[in-house]
Amino acid sequence: MKTIRVGLIQLKKTSDVNENRKILAEKIQHLAATEHPDLIVNQELHDSLYFCQTETPQACDLAVDIPSEATEFYCKLARENRVVIITSLFERRAPGLYHNTAVVIEKDGSIAGIYRKMHIPDDPAYYEKFYFTPGDIGFEPINTSVGRLGVLVCWDQWYPEAARIMALRGADILIYPTAIGWESTDDNQEKKRQLDAWITIQRSHAVANGIPVVSVNRVGHESDPSGMTNGINFWGNSFVAGPQGEILYHAPADTEAVTSVEINLSRSENVRRWWPFLRDRRIDFYAPLLKRYDD
Numbered sequence: 001m002k003t004i005r006v007g008l009i010q011l012k013k014t015s016d017v018n019e020n021r022k023i024l025a026e027k028i029q030h031l032a033a034t035e036h037p038d039l040i041v042n043q044e045l046h047d048s049l050y051f052c053q054t055e056t057p058q059a060c061d062l063a064v065d066i067p068s069e070a071t072e073f074y075c076k077l078a079r080e081n082r083v084v085i086i087t088s089l090f091e092r093r094a095p096g097l098y099h100n101t102a103v104v105i106e107k108d109g110s111i112a113g114i115y116r117k118m119h120i121p122d123d124p125a126y127y128e129k130f131y132f133t134p135g136d137i138g139f140e141p142i143n144t145s146v147g148r149l150g151v152l153v154c155w156d157q158w159y160p161e162a163a164r165i166m167a168l169r170g171a172d173i174l175i176y177p178t179a180i181g182w183e184s185t186d187d188n189q190e191k192k193r194q195l196d197a198w199i200t201i202q203r204s205h206a207v208a209n210g211i212p213v214v215s216v217n218r219v220g221h222e223s224d225p226s227g228m229t230n231g232i233n234f235w236g237n238s239f240v241a242g243p244q245g246e247i248l249y250h251a252p253a254d255t256e257a258v259t260s261v262e263i264n265l266s267r268s269e270n271v272r273r274w275w276p277f278l279r280d281r282r283i284d285f286y287a288p289l290l291k292r293y294d295d
Helices: 017-035 057-062 069-081 154-158 160-168 188-209 267-274
Strands: 003-010 039-042 084-094 097-105 111-116 142-144 147-151 173-178 181-183 213-217 219-222 232-235 239-241 247-250 257-264
Touching: 003 017, 003 213, 017 039, 017 069, 017 257, 039 173, 039 213, 069 084, 069 097, 084 111, 084 173, 097 147, 111 142, 147 160, 154 173, 154 188, 160 173, 160 188, 173 188, 188 213, 188 239, 247 257
Parallel strands: 003 039, 039 084, 147 173, 173 213
Antiparallel strands: 003 257, 084 097, 097 111, 142 147, 181 232, 213 239, 219 232, 239 247
16 A cells, blocks of 8 residues: 655745745644655745736746756755655746746755646736746656656646646646635625635546545735735635545635645555546547637
8 A cells, every 4th residue: 555645735925935935944844843744735836925916027026947046945845854845936937938837846855847837827816827938848747756746736727638638647646736716806605616616626637537636725815916906815725635536634714724644545546446437538539629619
């Protein structure tokens, strides 16, 4: 039986990058010392506030090179605490060329690989297309000492194609660093529908592919710098689902959460025997998936 212990860090953020890193380092060190996780997953764009609420060229000053002093900060944490760490950074690939990038760091402090967010939203208060170039690496699991990690980022979580390709390429687990929340004018019923949909779609990826899912969201209110809206209430609710979609852990909606969860990766083999969805796929009839819309 192969099990891993996965740490989840759901936090509020400030406008001070150094303070955010300091707090995150303390959480990682405490979690590593007390619960001894094999892997720690952080939320999306954890070094800063969620700057995509507005379109501001100056926000691009937050972007960092990979590698850089930012990645070295997290590489040192991974090395000192002997834990695989998934970070989510605003990558400066070249002047004027930026990505929303997850960096996977091995226990020895080396960079195991990166994933550049493929699906980029452009919705009110989520103006990511202004900042991020769509990823060009594709959906490729990253090999680590704890398994093949199918790392995706936030908006990717709504797309079954992304999850499926990661699974078909041998991912042991799907992982989603996330930043999603409620707009203040939505009523309570609409808020519930949105949250339920977000959890349901990711649980469905676990079920359809027979592998666990880890989703780590940010939490707390972040104001809109432009004052045009009332900001975003990030809804937390980080969770872990097993290969049948069963909930193994579910964080609160309104408070920080730092914990770890044991995941039995060996269950995927049995689940795929009971529910052989991969065996029964009709790949000879899936050509329409390669079209934008089959008119």
